[in-house]
Each structure stands twice: as structure tokens, then as C-alpha cells.
Amino acid sequence: MNILHRIPAADPLLEAESFWWQPLAVIGLKVLVVFVIGLVGTMFMVWFERKIVAGMQNRVGPNKAGPFGLLQTLADGTKLFFKEDLIPEKADPFVFRIAPFLAFVPAFLVWAVIPLGGDFTNGHDGTVTWFGEVTRVQLADPPIGVLLVLAMSSIAVYGVMLAGWSSGSKYPLLGSVRASAQMISYEAALGLSLAAVLMTAGTLSTSGIVSAQSSITNWHLLSTGIVPFVVFLIAMTAELNRPPFDLVEAEQELVGGFHTEYSSIRFALFFLAEFMNVISMSALLVTLFLGGPQPLYLGGTDIFAVLGPFGGTAWLLLKVFAFLYMYVWFRATLPRLRYDQLMNLGWKVLIPISLGWFILLAALQVARDSDVSGLRYSLIVAGCLVGIALAYMLFQAALNVARRNRDAEGAAY
Amino acid sequence: MELLVFVLASAMVLAGAIGVIACNNPVHAALGLVLTLFGIAVHFVSMEAHFLAAVQVIVYAGAIVVLFLFVIMLLGVDRAEDLSVEPFQIQRPLAVIVGVAISGLVIAAVVRGRSTLGEQLESGVPGDDNIRELARSLFSDNVFAFELTSVLLIVAVVGTVVLTRRQRGGASK
Numbered sequence: 026m027n028i029l030h031r032i033p034a035a036d037p038l039l040e041a042e043s044f045w046w047q048p049l050a051v052i053g054l055k056v057l058v059v060f061v062i063g064l065v066g067t068m069f070m071v072w073f074e075r076k077i078v079a080g081m082q083n084r085v086g087p088n089k090a091g092p093f094g095l096l097q098t099l100a101d102g103t104k105l106f107f108k109e110d111l112i113p114e115k116a117d118p119f120v121f122r123i124a125p126f127l128a129f130v131p132a133f134l135v136w137a138v139i140p141l142g143g144d145f146t147n148g149h150d151g152t153v154t155w156f157g158e159v160t161r162v163q164l165a166d167p168p169i170g171v172l173l174v175l176a177m178s179s180i181a182v183y184g185v186m187l188a189g190w191s192s193g194s195k196y197p198l199l200g201s202v203r204a205s206a207q208m209i210s211y212e213a214a215l216g217l218s219l220a221a222v223l224m225t226a227g228t229l230s231t232s233g234i235v236s237a238q239s240s241i242t243n244w245h246l247l248s249t250g251i252v253p254f255v256v257f258l259i260a261m262t263a264e265l266n267r268p269p270f271d272l273v274e275a276e277q278e279l280v281g282g283f284h285t286e287y288s289s290i291r292f293a294l295f296f297l298a299e300f301m302n303v304i305s306m307s308a309l310l311v312t313l314f315l316g317g318p319q320p321l322y323l324g325g326t327d328i329f330a331v332l333g334p335f336g337g338t339a340w341l342l343l344k345v346f347a348f349l350y351m352y353v354w355f356r357a358t359l360p361r362l363r364y365d366q367l368m369n370l371g372w373k374v375l376i377p378i379s380l381g382w383f384i385l386l387a388a389l390q391v392a393r394d395s396d397v398s399g400l401r402y403s404l405i406v407a408g409c410l411v412g413i414a415l416a417y418m419l420f421q422a423a424l425n426v427a428r429r430n431r432d433a434e435g436a437a438y
Numbered sequence: 439m440e441l442l443v444f445v446l447a448s449a450m451v452l453a454g455a456i457g458v459i460a461c462n463n464p465v466h467a468a469l470g471l472v473l474t475l476f477g478i479a480v481h482f483v484s485m486e487a488h489f490l491a492a493v494q495v496i497v498y499a500g501a502i503v504v505l506f507l508f509v510i511m512l513l514g515v516d517r518a519e520d521l522s523v524e525p526f527q528i529q530r531p532l533a534v535i536v537g538v539a540i541s542g543l544v545i546a547a548v549v550r551g552r553s554t555l556g557e558q559l560e561s562g563v564p565g566d567d568n569i570r571e572l573a574r575s576l577f578s579d580n581v582f583a584f585e586l587t588s589v590l591l592i593v594a595v596v597g598t599v600v601l602t603r604r605q606r607g608g609a610s611k
Contacts, residue, residue, distance in 0.1 A: 183472070198511065
């Protein structure tokens with residue numbers, strides 16, 4: 026266990042003097058909880074989405090299996106297990122088999138770094154004591170924290186891409202080329218808005234980011250200005266291939282996109298990964314911008330204080346729920362974007378805005394760090410605004426020139 | 439424990455590298471490259487360079503190889519190529535010479551660096567601080583080289599766009 030001791034601050038658990046059954050029990054419990062949350066959460070999410078969409082479309086939705094149709098997903102999943110597993114003749118068998126796992130495993134691993142609870146009130150750093158061991162309510166708290174999530178979301182691109190390619194058929198290939206172009210494009214905006222949060226928090230570790238948001242005015246939603254939050258939300262929806270950005274699946278044009286040729290349990294893995302990503306990315310959004318398990322004081326009281334140590338978890342669940350509902354709402358109301366609209370939004374709107382905002386925040390941070398105040402601070406702010414206005418005008422001029430050139434060449438769009 | 443991690447990661451790196459060379463199918467070769475990059479990331483983690491490990495996965499595995507795959511898919515060269523045709527007669531002997539030269543350089547660097555590397559490792563800062571150290575060195579000591587690299591990349595991108603667009607314009611006229 027030598028190497029574990031040398032990893033600094035990965036988890037206070039690993040720095041304990043004696044290493045006996047308690048740390049192992051705590052780690053085993055955490056792994057189990059994260060695994061179960063992933064699966065049960067996904068099951069619930071599928072039901073939740075079907076039920077809410079049904080409500081919005083004036084239907085009943087699943088209502089036969091179990092109370093309120095809650096067991097419908099379980100029934101569907103069991104059915105998928107027993108379906109015949111087809112591999113198309115033209116498929117590349119090896120890549121075809123590993124692609125679902127490349128989509129599924131990253132979706133699970135994101136849960137490892139999200140703080141699922143813990144006591145962050147009154148300046149506590151979120152550690153709890155279980156079996157006499159000090160630990161955090163998250164599977165791992167590596168020093169690179171959020172970068173792990175980015176790494177996982179970039180690995181998830183492989184799942185989609187290879188699934189489409191290895192199917193050996195044209196609709197999946199078109200779907201996967203679209204999907205990977207979309208995911209790579211929006212990853213830039215996602216990363217830039219994330220960088221704004223990391224700069225304000227001054228740390229990469231997720232528990233550090235949560236501790237930095239000790240009151241509602243410190244929530245990164247407000248302390249970074251609303252802009253990174255909005256950009257992150259849109260880019261995240263595109264990363265997840267959720268409506269209105271579900272061009273990847275586009276039933277009417279692509280017969281379902283990259284997973285057209287998949288059946289049985291392999292299809293179920295893609296399905297599971299997609300819904301699990303919705304939940305885990307919502308949890309990440311809450312962690313980054315809305316304080317994660319931090320309570321919201323309504324009139325000076327924490328309404329979940331009665332739950333004691335589970336108060337943080339209750340807050341996290343409540344906040345995540347709000348976003349899950351929002352995603353279902355998006356799906357029920359917004360029409361799908363056209364492909365050129367998608368690319369325009371990503372490259373010409375979201376990336377410039379998030380980059381400009383990031384530079385603005387960096388300038389203000391430097392000003393604050395070097396203790397300028399009063400008139401000089403307002404001069405800096407004015408300078409930043411002038412710079413942004415200039416950059417915006419240059420950008421618009423460049424777009425106009427590009428449009429004119431396209432028209433001159435007789436492009437169709 | 440450390441030895442076990444080293445052996446496993448090295449096995450990943452070597453298996454991936456052999457896969458890149460031995461696979462006939464370009465997509466399989468690209469996947470071999472991903473395996474190699476992951477092995478190197480594991481090596482970085484075991485040497486406490488967490489940030490480098492994350493960047494390795496995000497940039498190399500997540501962006502560059504994805505781009506490779508993208509090009510392979512778009513160009514449709516995902517079938518085994520005929521290796522008997524050789525456009526440049528000299529390129530195989532040249533590849534052998536360059537390969538031997540590069541491996542010689544790497545071995546020489548390791549042999550020479552063994553004495554000095556130990557001292558630098560002792561003075562190194564562990565863990566979360568290595569992001570701070572990296573940033574300080576990039577944006578203060580080596581800022582000139584850093585900025586020049588970014589200019590180089592921009593020039594490359596603009597050059598590519600200009601070259602491809604000119605061709606298309608000429609064709610339409």
C-alpha cells in the first residue's frame with residue numbers, strides 16, 4: 026500500500042496511520058453506493074422522462090408494471106437481456122463489441138469524483154467520519170478532479186464514433202461522424218466555461234470547488250456572472266446529445282444514428298450510458314455552479330437540517346432533480362436544430378462568448394489579486410469593456426467577410 | 439505495488455505500440471495508439487504527475503487520435519492498404535536510418551540524464567502543486583517559446599485553410 030500513501034490529498038482516508046478493515050469497508054461501501062446510484066438513477070430517469078413527457082403530451086405513460094409504472098424500465102431491461110444478439114455481417118466484430126463499453130464505462134467513472142453529500146456548512150470541508158475513519162462522501166477526490174470528467178467525456182466520443190464505424194453500414198457511419206463533430210465542437214465551449222469556474226474557485230478538486238461556494242453569493246452561478254453557467258448548460262446538452270441537439274439520433278433521417286445496428290444488451294448499454302450521462306452531468310453542473318451539497322438558507326434556516334448528516338445529499342438531489350426536469354422539458358418542447366445552426370451556435374456564439382468572458386474574469390481576478398481599488402479598479406473594468414467591444418466588432422467584421430466570400434463562391438448555405 | 443503498476447503500464451504501452459505497427463486496418467492501428475497513450479498516462483500517475491496524465495488523456499487520446507479516426511472515416515481508407523506499391527523508392531531505407539538514429543538519441547539522453555535526473559526529482563514538488571509549478575514555468579520562464587508555439591499553430595491552421603480554399607476556387611472557375 027506504499028503507493029497509496031504517496032498520493033497526496035486523494036482522500037484523507039489513505040493517510041490514516043493504521044490500515045485495517047475500516048478503510049477497506051468504507052471504500053467498498055462507497056464503490057457499491059456509486060454503482061447502485063448509477064444504475065438505479067438511470068432506471069428512475071428513464072421512467073421519469075417517459076412519465077413527464079407523457080404528461081406534457083396529455084397521455085398516461087407507463088402505468089402497468091409496479092406502482093405508477095416504476096418497474097417498467099426493469100421489465101424493458103430484462104427483456105433486452107434475452108433478445109437475440111446480432112452482429113451485422115459487414116461489421117468489424119472486435120470494435121463492434123468494445124464500442125458499447127467505451128460509451129458505458131466513462132459514464133460510470135464520472136460519478137467517482139462528484140461529492141454526493143457531506144457536511145459543508147459553517148466552513149466545514151465536507152469530511153465525515155465513518156467507522157472512525159475521516160473520509161469524504163465521494164469515491165475519489167484526486168488533485169486533478171474536474172479534469173477527470175473532461176477526460177471521460179473525451180473518451181465517450183470513442184464509443185459513439187467506433188460504434189458507427191464498426192457497424193459497416195451507412196446510416197450509423199453518418200450518425201457517428203455527425204456525433205463526433207458535434208461532441209468535439211462543443212467540448213471547447215464546455216472546457217472554457219469550466220475554466221472560468223476553476224479560476225474563480227482556485228482549485229481543480231471537486232470538493233474544493235464545493236467548499237468555495239459557502240453562501241449563495243459565492244455560488245459560481247453568481248460569482249462568475251451568469252454567462253459561464255448558460256454556456257456550460259447549452260454545451261452540456263449538446264455533449265449529451267439530448268434534444269434539441271440530438272442530431273446524432275435524428276430518427277427521421279438516420280434511423281437512429283450510431284446505434285442502428287445494435288440490438289439486445291449492447292443496445293441497452295448505449296441506452297444506459299446516455300441516461301446515466303444525463304444524471305452525472307447534471308450532478309457535475311450542480312457541483313460546479315450551484316454549490317453541490319451546500320444548503321440554501323431560506324430565511325436563515327436550512328430546511329433539510331432535520332435530516333442531519335444526509336442534509337447535503339438531500340440538497341444535491343433536489344438541485345439535480347431540477348435539471349433533470351429541465352432536460353425532459355427541453356425534449357418535450359424544443360424542435361431539433363439543423364446541422365448548420367448547430368455548428369454556428371457552437372463555433373460563432375458559444376466559443377467566442379465563453380473565451381471573452383474567461384479573459385474578462387481573468388483580468389478582474391488579477392486586478393483583485395494585486396489589491397487595486399476605487400478609481401483604478403473601475404478604470405480596469407472600463408478598459409476590459411472597451412477591449413470586449415473592439416473584439417466583438419472585429420469578430421463581426423470577420424464573419425461578414427466570410428459570409429460575403431461564401432456568397433461570392435455561390436455556396437448553398 | 440509500484441513495480442506491478444510499472445509492469446502493467448509498460449505492457450500496455452508496448453502492446454499498443456506493436457498494435458500500431460502490426461495492424462493492417464488503420465482504425466485498429468489508431469486504437470493501438472490509444473492504448474499506448476493510456477499506458478503513458480498510467481506511468482504519469484505513478485510518478486505523481488496527475489496533471490500531465492489528465493492532459494495526456496484529454497489532448498492526445500481525446501482530441502488527436504479522435505481526429506485521426508475522423509480523417510480515416512471521412513477519407514474511407516479504413517481498408518488494408520497494398521504495401522507492395524511504393525511511391526518513394528528511398529523511404530524504407532530512410533525510415534530504418536531515422537528509426538535507429540532516434541532510438542540512439544533517446545538511449546543517449548537516458549544514459550546521460552541518469553546522474554542529473556535523480557537530484558531534480560528529489561527537489562520536485564508533489565501533488566496538487568505541480569499544476570502551479572507547470573503554469574509558473576510556462577508563463578514566466580518559457581513564455582516566449584509558449585507564445586511562439588501558439589503563433590505557429592495559428593499559421594499552420596490558416597495556411598491549411600488558404601491552400602484548400604484556393605484549390606476549390608480554381609476548380610469552380
